[in-house]
Amino acid sequence: MTPSFPLLDGISAVTIDTPRLRTHVLQHGPDDGAPVLLIHGNVSAARFWEELMLGLPDGFRYLAPDLRGYGRSEVKPVDATRGVRDYSDDLHALLQTLGYDHAHLIGWSLGGNIAMQFAIDYPAAVDSLTLIAAGSPYGFGGTHGRDGQPNSADFAGSGGGTANAEFVQRLAAGDRSDESQVSPRVVMNSFYFRPPFRSPREDVFVEEMLLMHCGPGNYPGDLTQVDTWPLVGPGTQGVNNALAPKYCNQAALAALPTQPPVLWLRGDSDQIVSDTSLFDLCYLGQLGAIPGWPGAETHPPQPMVGQLRAVLDAYAANGGRYREVVLAECGHSPHIEHPALCRELIGGFLVDPAAVLEVRT
Numbered sequence: 001m002t003p004s005f006p007l008l009d010g011i012s013a014v015t016i017d018t019p020r021l022r023t024h025v026l027q028h029g030p031d032d033g034a035p036v037l038l039i040h041g042n043v044s045a046a047r048f049w050e051e052l053m054l055g056l057p058d059g060f061r062y063l064a065p066d067l068r069g070y071g072r073s074e075v076k077p078v079d080a081t082r083g084v085r086d087y088s089d090d091l092h093a094l095l096q097t098l099g100y101d102h103a104h105l106i107g108w109s110l111g112g113n114i115a116m117q118f119a120i121d122y123p124a125a126v127d128s129l130t131l132i133a134a135g136s137p138y139g140f141g142g143t144h145g146r147d148g149q150p151n152s153a154d155f156a157g158s159g160g161g162t163a164n165a166e167f168v169q170r171l172a173a174g175d176r177s178d179e180s181q182v183s184p185r186v187v188m189n190s191f192y193f194r195p196p197f198r199s200p201r202e203d204v205f206v207e208e209m210l211l212m213h214c215g216p217g218n219y220p221g222d223l224t225q226v227d228t229w230p231l232v233g234p235g236t237q238g239v240n241n242a243l244a245p246k247y248c249n250q251a252a253l254a255a256l257p258t259q260p261p262v263l264w265l266r267g268d269s270d271q272i273v274s275d276t277s278l279f280d281l282c283y284l285g286q287l288g289a290i291p292g293w294p295g296a297e298t299h300p301p302q303p304m305v306g307q308l309r310a311v312l313d314a315y316a317a318n319g320g321r322y323r324e325v326v327l328a329e330c331g332h333s334p335h336i337e338h339p340a341l342c343r344e345l346i347g348g349f350l351v352d353p354a355a356v357l358e359v360r361t
Contacts, residue, residue, distance in 0.1 A: 004204075004207050005203065005204045005207065007026070007047075007050065008050045008051070008054060010028055010054050011026050011027070011028050011050050011053060011054065012026070012027055012028070013025065013026055013027070013072075014027060015072075016094060016097055016098065017097075018090070018093040018094050018096075018097040019093055019097075020089060020090050020093040021068050021073060021074050021076060021090045021093070021094075022073065022074035023065050023066065023068075023073050023074070023090065023094050024046070024065065024066045024071055024072035024073045025046070025063055025064065025065045025066075025094070026046045026047065026049065026050065026053070026063075026064040026065075027061070027062065027063055027064075028053045028054060028061075028062040029053075029058070029059070029060050029061045029062050030059065030061060031061065032061075033059050033060045033061035034059070034060050034061065034103075034104065034127070035060070035061045035063060035095065035098075035100045035102075035103040035104070036056070036060045036061065036062050036063065036103060036104040036105075036106065036350065037063050037064075037065075037091060037094075037095065037103045037104070037105050037106070038052070038053065038062065038063065038064040038106045038107075038108075038111075039065075039067070039087075039091065039105065039106065039107040039108065039111030039112075039114050039115055040064070040066070040067065040070070040108060040109075040110075040111050041108045041109030041110045041111050041112075041133075042109060042110040042219070042239060042240075042243075043171070043184070043209050043212060043219065044070070044108075044109075044192075044205070044208060044209060045066050045070050045071035045072075045208035045209070045211060045212070046064035046065060046066045046071055046208075047071070047204060047205070047208045048108070048205060048208065048333075048335075048336065049062075049064040049335070050064075050201075051201075051335075051336070051339055052335045052339065052342060052343065052346070055339060055340075055343040055347070056343060056346060056347045056350065057347045057350060057351055060104075060350060063094075063098070063103075065090075065091065065094055067087055067090070067114075068086065068087065068090055068218075069212060069213040069217075069218035069219065069239075070211065070212045070213075071208060071211050071212070072211065075213045075218065076217075077217030077218065077237055077238075078217060078218060078221070078237060078238050078239055078241075078242050079236070079237065080159075080221060080234065080235065080236050080237050080238055080239075080241030080242040080244065080247055081236050081247055082242070082247065083117060083139075083242055083243075083247040083248040083249070083250075084110075084113050084114050084117045084242045084243065084248060085117060085121065086242070087114045087117075087242075088114050088117040088118040088121055088122075089121075091114070091118060092118065092121070092122055092125065095125070101125060102124065102125045102126065102127055103125065103126070103127060104126075104127045104128045104129075104130070104350055105118060105119070105126055105127075105128070105129050105130065106130040106132065106346065107129075107130070107131055107132065107134060108132040108133060108134075108333070108335065109132070109133050109134065109135060109272070109273065109332065110135060110239065110243065111132075111134075112131040112132060112133065112134020112135060113134060113135045113137070113139075113243065113248065113250065115129055115130075115131065115134070116129070116131070116134070116137060116250045116253050117250060119253060119256060119260065120250060120252045120253055120256065123256045123257055123258045123260075124258055126258070126260045127260060128260050128261050128262075128263070128349065128350065128353055129260050129261070129262045129263070130262075130263045130264075130265070130346055130349060131262065131263070131264045131265070131308075132265045132266070132334055132335055132342075133265070133266050133267065133270055133272070133273050133332050133333065133334065134264065134266075134273065134308060135243065135273050135304065135308075136148065136273070136302065136304040136305075136307040136308055137248075137249070137250035137251055137253060137307060137308055137311045138245050138248070138249060138250075138251070138302075138307050139158060139243045139244050139245035139246075139247070139248035139249070140158060140162075140240070140243040140244070140245075140248075140279075140280075140302075140304075141157045141158035141159070141162055141244070141245070141280055141281060141282070141302060142155045142156060142157040142158035142244065142245050142246075142282075142302070143158075143245045143302055143307075144282075144299070144300050144302065144303070145303070145307075146303060146306050146307055146309075146310040147251075147307075147310065148245060148249065148251070148307050150245060150246075151228075151282070151298060151299050152226075152228040152298075154224075154226045154227075154228050154233045155233050155234055155244055155245055155246040156226045156228035156229060156230060156231070156232065156233045157229075157230050157232070157233075157280075157281045157282060157299070158233070158234050158240075158243075158244040158245055158246070159221065159223055159224070159232065159233055159234025159235055159240055159241045159244040159246075160216070160220040160221030160222050160223040160234065160235050160237075160238050160240045160241050161220075161223030161224070161232030161233070161234075161235075162220075162232065162240060162279070162281055163219075163220035163240055164182050166180070166182045167182040167183075167184070167187060168214055168219070168220060170182065170183050170184060171184055171209065171210060171212065171214050171219070172214040174210050175210075176203075176206055176207075176210070184206055184209045184210065185202070185206050188202070188205060188206065188209065189202070190271075191271050191272055191278070191279075191331070191332060192272075192331065192332050192333050192336075193331045193332070193333055193336065193337055194267065194269040194329060194330055194331035194337060197331070197337050199336055215238075216235070216237050216238060217237045217238055218237075218238055218239065219238060219239050219240070220238055220239065220240040220241075221234075221235055221237050221238020221239060221240045221241040221242070222235030222236065222237050222238060222241065223235045223241075229285075229292050229293065229294050229299065230281050230285065230290055230292070233246075234246045234247070250311070251311055251314075253311055253312075253315060254311050254312075254314035254315045254317075254318060254320075255314075255315075255318055256315070256320070259315070259318070259319055259320035259321070260320075261320075261321050261322070261349070261353035261354070261357055262312060262315065262320065262321070262322035262323070263322070263323055263325070263345065263346065263349045263353075263356060263357070264308070264312065264322060264323065264324045264325065265325050265327065265334050265335075265342065265345065265346075266305070266324070266325075266326055266327070266330075266334065267326070267327050267329075267330030267331045267332060267333075267334050267337065268326050268327065268328055268329070268330060269329065269330060269331050270330075270331055270332045271331065271332065272332045273304050273305070273332065274304060274305060275301060275302075275303045275304060275305050275306055276301055277301070277302065277304060280301055280302050280304075282299045282300060282301050282302060283301035283302075285299065286300075286301060309324065312324070321357050322357070323356060323357045325345060327341060327342075
């Protein structure tokens with residue numbers, strides 16, 4: 001599939017057949033460079049990484065794959081009962097097919113959860129871990145407390161049924177307009193970025209969003225009707241169910257047998273991954289946007305940032321090292337909104353992790 005907009009100079013594309021998936025990969029840097037795997041987020045694709053790939057230090061081999069069902073990679077269903085392991089196993093197979101037994105991982109949003117799962121399942125294969133606006137290690141929606149306790153036994157408020165139905169319809173229909181508050185273009189500009197930021201590559205990004213496969217096996221996945229507020233629970237297929245806390249629990253990151261250095265970047269104005277996320281049904285219930293909210297005693301907003309920090313603090317207590325950096329006036333996409341600062345931080349971390357980790361913020 002030929003891109004509607006040419007790749008940036010210095011970026012090339014290749015399709016790799018692995019035992020698990022036919023994977024479309026963007027690449028940059030020398031063939032013999034140390035591999036750096038860049039993992040994109042939900043409702044996006046590898047092309048969201050192009051500018052960062054070109055701005056990071058020379059000497060590394062940068063690889064940005066489209067995940068299954070995204071971009072130009074093969075469409076295969078996601079078994080959500082495995083959490084995000086279908087994605088992490090796909091990436092491990094990709095590295096093995098390319099002849100690599102270890103790599104640096106950079107994960108954005110959903111990609112951060114996939115990177116954490118990869119580190120849990122293949123700890124010896126991770127040289128360093130960079131998390132950009134990563135989701136909670138306890139999944140998305142339906143939990144409370146820093147230890148990710150479920151709000152209800154049926155994990156209501158998480159999974160495929162939490163996606164806005166009109167947004168999904170507009171994605172599937174290829175809507176490039178800005179005529180609705182839930183068109184892909186408007187959602188990207190309103191939530192991926194901190195308004196009034198607009199990327200000069202906006203049209204490229206919208207095209208890539210529209211390539212993702214919508215359906216019960218992919219985005220957002222199927223759903224289950226439950227009796228507990230807000231009356232939807234996780235199904236068994238698709239990406240949003242893979243992130244449901246019923247199946248996604250990455251607390252084991254705190255006790256990895258090997259301890260790669262971790263850099264965590266996030267925006268101070270992130271509306272997606274936040275302790276007050278506008279995509280968390282409990283927070284929307286607290287705001288009065290969803291009727292019938294049972295109240296903060298049983299259904300408080302999910303402390304997504306606090307949950308990840310708690311796991312990383314446990315990682316540090318076990319001897320690992322991490323640094324959290326909060327970028328001012330930044331939304332959900334630090335590498336796009338503040339590229340120079342991200343190049344400096346991530347590039348320095350790849351070259352000399354210890355130097356970057358010396359400062360804790």
